[in-house]
Amino acid sequence: MARVALVTGGTRGIGAAISKALKEAGYNVAANYAGNDEAAAKFTEETGIATYKWSVADYDACAEGIARVEADLGPVDVLVNNAGITRDAPFHKMTREQWAQVMDTNLSGIFNMTHPLWNGMRERKFGRVINISSINGQKGQFGQVNYSAAKAGDIGFTKALAQEGARAGITVNAIAPGYIGTEMVMAVPEKVREAIISTIPVGRLGEPEEIARAVVFLASDEAGFVTGSTMTVNGGQYLA
Numbered sequence: 044m045a046r047v048a049l050v051t052g053g054t055r056g057i058g059a060a061i062s063k064a065l066k067e068a069g070y071n072v073a074a075n076y077a078g079n080d081e082a083a084a085k086f087t088e089e090t091g092i093a094t095y096k097w098s099v100a101d102y103d104a105c106a107e108g109i110a111r112v113e114a115d116l117g118p119v120d121v122l123v124n125n126a127g128i129t130r131d132a133p134f135h136k137m138t139r140e141q142w143a144q145v146m147d148t149n150l151s152g153i154f155n156m157t158h159p160l161w162n163g164m165r166e167r168k169f170g171r172v173i174n175i176s177s178i179n180g181q182k183g184q185f186g187q188v189n190y191s192a193a194k195a196g197d198i199g200f201t202k203a204l205a206q207e208g209a210r211a212g213i214t215v216n217a218i219a220p221g222y223i224g225t226e227m228v229m230a231v232p233e234k235v236r237e238a239i240i241s242t243i244p245v246g247r248l249g250e251p252e253e254i255a256r257a258v259v260f261l262a263s264d265e266a267g268f269v270t271g272s273t274m275t276v277n278g279g280q281y282l283a
């Protein structure tokens with residue numbers, strides 16, 4: 044039977060590419076999203092992948108949403124914690140709200156999603172948890188104290204939980220994408236974006252599919268010896 048994969052933020056940007064690549068690789072995919080109904084409807088129309096709406100920042104909503112996915116598709120084998128937001132501002136202008144929103148979604152979100160699924164994965168002796176961190180969690184980024192802290196936290200979460208999952212057949216890995224050509228990066232002021240691209244040795248932004256291929260590898264049965272790692276996919280911009 045096909046394995047079941049759940050992708051958060053799975054209808055747009057990197058997440059949409061991940062959902063599609065997992066479907067192509069034979070998984071039964073559920074794509075979660077938080078707000079954009081129109082994008083989700085279009086995504087389902089184009090791909091045939093079912094979408095489920097809840098916020099990863101809300102623990103109870105995650106538990107309920109996961110229960111709906113599992114009722115429809117069966118137990119989740121592969122969880123891709125991809126949902127993430129930016130609220131960029133230099134620290135002296137950053138509000139508590141901007142800090143809290145990013146921490147709630149980008150860091151607590153991976154706890155909220157993984158925790159309700161963990162016992163099931165332990166009982167079934169198989170699981171794949173893949174956390175989408177960021178180059179900016181590795182190197183820090185001007186204007187992103189909140190985002191860099193959350194994304195660095197995702198890597199710490201990955202390393203600790205990998206040790207707990209290992210004996211139960213569950214791998215926990217992170218991917219640290221560099222600057223990928225999505226709406227999130229296109230929202231960066233053009234001048235700043237051009238300056239960033241000039242620091243990427245490969246000389247271009249990444250493609251969402253280049254992250255999706257890394258996810259498909261880490262999700263596979265064959266990747267069982269890879270756990271606790273952070274896979275860097277950034278065109279050589281930062282060598283962690």
Ligand code: CAA
Nearest residue numbers: 129131132133177178184185186221222227228231232235
């Ligand atoms: N290093 C040093 N100084 C910098 C700087 C940098 N990287 N970026 C901006 N500054 C300086 C500016 O030159 C300016 O200096 P002066 O006052 O002396 O002119 C000062 O900081 C303030 O700049 P602004 O007036 O532009 O401040 P702002 O409040 O309007 O915005 C900002 C600042 C929000 C940080 C804006 O520069 C920005 O959006 N930067 C991009 C941040 C970024 O890379 N975000 C990544 C988003 S994509 C993503 O997150 C995906 C992923 O995982 C990779």
